[in-house]
Structures are given as C-alpha cells and as structure tokens.
Amino acid sequence: MVNNKPNIAILGATGNVGRKFLEIIERRGFPFASIKLLASAKSAGIKVRFQGKDYIVEEATKDSFNDIDLVLASAGGSISKELAPFAVKAGAVVIDNSSAYRMDPSVPLIVAGINNHDLKKHKGIIANPNCTTAQLMPPLKALHELAGLKRVIVSTYQSVSGAGKAAMDELHEQSKQHLNSGSYTSKTTNRKFAFNVIPHIDVFSDDGYTKEEIKVINESRKILGIPDLRITCTAVRVPVYIGHSESVNVELSKPVTKEQITKALNDFNPDMLQVYDDPANLKYPMAIDIAGTDPVFVGRIREDKSNPSTFNLWVVADNLLIGAALNAVKIAEVVVKDSLLLSKSS
Numbered sequence: 001m002v003n004n005k006p007n008i009a010i011l012g013a014t015g016n017v018g019r020k021f022l023e024i025i026e027r028r029g030f031p032f033a034s035i036k037l038l039a040s041a042k043s044a045g046i047k048v049r050f051q052g053k054d055y056i057v058e059e060a061t062k063d064s065f066n067d068i069d070l071v072l073a074s075a076g077g078s079i080s081k082e083l084a085p086f087a088v089k090a091g092a093v094v095i096d097n098s099s100a101y102r103m104d105p106s107v108p109l110i111v112a113g114i115n116n117h118d119l120k121k122h123k124g125i126i127a128n129p130n131c132t133t134a135q136l137m138p139p140l141k142a143l144h145e146l147a148g149l150k151r152v153i154v155s156t157y158q159s160v161s162g163a164g165k166a167a168m169d170e171l172h173e174q175s176k177q178h179l180n181s182g183s184y185t186s187k188t189t190n191r192k193f194a195f196n197v198i199p200h201i202d203v204f205s206d207d208g209y210t211k212e213e214i215k216v217i218n219e220s221r222k223i224l225g226i227p228d229l230r231i232t233c234t235a236v237r238v239p240v241y242i243g244h245s246e247s248v249n250v251e252l253s254k255p256v257t258k259e260q261i262t263k264a265l266n267d268f269n270p271d272m273l274q275v276y277d278d279p280a281n282l283k284y285p286m287a288i289d290i291a292g293t294d295p296v297f298v299g300r301i302r303e304d305k306s307n308p309s310t311f312n313l314w315v316v317a318d319n320l321l322i323g324a325a326l327n328a329v330k331i332a333e334v335v336v337k338d339s340l341l342l343s344k345s346s
Helices: 016-028 077-089 116-121 131-147 165-181 211-224 258-268 321-337
Strands: 007-011 034-039 047-050 053-056 070-073 093-096 125-127 149-157 230-234 244-252 273-275 296-303 310-317
Touching: 007 016, 007 077, 016 034, 016 047, 016 321, 034 047, 034 053, 070 077, 070 321, 077 093, 093 321, 116 321, 131 149, 131 211, 131 244, 131 258, 131 273, 131 296, 131 310, 131 321, 149 211, 211 230, 258 273, 258 296, 310 321
Parallel strands: 007 034, 007 070, 070 093, 093 125, 149 230, 273 296
Antiparallel strands: 047 053, 149 244, 244 310, 296 310
16 A cells, blocks of 8 residues: 555456456546556466556466455456455455355445445455346435335346357357358357347256346345345346346335436436436437446336336446446445555554
C-alpha cells in the first residue's frame, strides 16, 4: 500500500473478464500503486498493454501475493479455492468472480450499491455473484423497498459470452458455417449456439434444475437478505455475443400502480438502473444496444393481468460488466474508500 493506493493483482488476467478488469480500472481511474497480472502457466509470458505500458503475465502460484493488498480474481472456482487462501494469508483482500465462495456463510456476496453494508463482515474474501443474479438485483431491490417482494419468476436469455471466449468463437464459426452450407458442427464446446435456443446452462441437478438456475435462486436470497424469498428461474442460452436479458415476473406484498413501479425504478440509482420503456415508439432495452454500457436497463413494464399486485419487467445488461468486472471494481472502490483492506500486520 502506497499513499492509500493498493498494490493489486489480476488473477485470470488473460480471460474475458480479466481484460475487462483492466479496461474498467483505467476507465474509472481506480487508484493503485502497482499492478500484477497473473494467469495459468500456459499464459505466462504474454504481454498485455495497459495504460501505455507493457506488462508481462506471470504464472499464478501460492507465492504470488506477498506484496499484494487487493486481488481481482476471475480464474475459475478451482483456482480460487486453491489460491485465495494464500492471498488472504499474505494480507490481501480477494474479490472473487467465481462460484467458489458465493454461498459460504462466512463470505459476503455483494452487488455494489445493493448490499455494501455486508462488506464489513468480510474476512479476506468477497464474492461477486453470478452475472444473471447481479443484473436482477437493482430492480428487485427497488421494488422490495417500494412494496415488498412476495414472489419472483425469472426466465433468462443469456449471451454466449457468459460461457467464455471459446463459446463466442464457436458462435461466430457456426454462424459462418450455417450461412455458407446450411449445416454446422460444434468443435470446442459441444453446443450448437448458432440459430438455436438452449434451455440448459451449467449441469443439471437431480431435481431437474440447472446449477445456473439454482445460483439465481440462492444468491438472490442471500444478497437481498430475504432467505425465504419465493423465487424460481429458467435459464436459457441464446445466440447473442454480449448482454443477458431477463423476463421477470414480480408479485409484490402491497398493491401499487405501474406509475409507482416506474417511479421507484427511475429514482433508485440512475448510474446503476435506468428505465427505457416506450413501446409505442418501439423503445425497450435490447442486448445489441446496451453492450458496453454500465447500467441495468428495464423496459416492457406492465401489470400482470392474471394476478393482482404483480408486474412484468424486461431486464437487460452487459453481463461482462455489471455481472462481472464492473461490479468487482466497484466493490474494490468501496473496500479502499471505507478502509476495509486487511492489515498486513494481522
């Protein structure tokens, strides 16, 4: 730590989210004294250009964190499980983008601006939620504050970037193959992403739900602090490069009007949540338009005619930002601002 500027490390620096970390750190002017780029052995030695300087990616090992105050991690659950304890032991706070620690009761699960108060409970590791959950939190928080959440039904339309760079490359190649020959194969991911809709993200559990759907249910309850929230989810992959969309049906505990709903969403936090809802003029959020932007966008706000005090929303966000890198950097900003880094002497 130098002049309240932490020494930071990016774990998983060569992946989609790792590179987004660097973009957002630069764009938001996040203060740091030094930065170290870490990845697997196969990526060690790669040069990455950042703020006009070339950085050499180093292999991540248990000894990589001795001089580090803050780690932004997006290297997968197994790597986080292996290396995060060593980082904490060395005195670093780890903001982890994997699923490894999200449901650990001793680890706060944070969407910056939603439950910052939980950061004070951290013991060195802070979990970043699933991208699908993260974008759902601002509208649900706004409506819970307005009238109380009673039940939530979520159907997702998730872009292939949520499955990593290989899936994005696969969609590109499959699309070309299909348009040129009318057929295509799956070379790396064993999924036909192009011109298809896949009701299957992550592995299936015995009850028929996928792990992705269970994440949305459990993580939403934890972040909102409503352990008995009635919520269900169906997660679907669609042939979109970047941007997750969600159809959200929300039953509230108190009767409210559409106007009150819209006002609550508009007033929540414009940097985090924006209403874009003018269907008469064909204005509603779409993934292709919001990719590369920070807020969560809400449109198609309407009363559910089949159930009182219930509304339908269309929620769209860049999953690589609010659902991953942007949220992690925002968490890091709060950690530094509120002096929540670990003491190196502890």
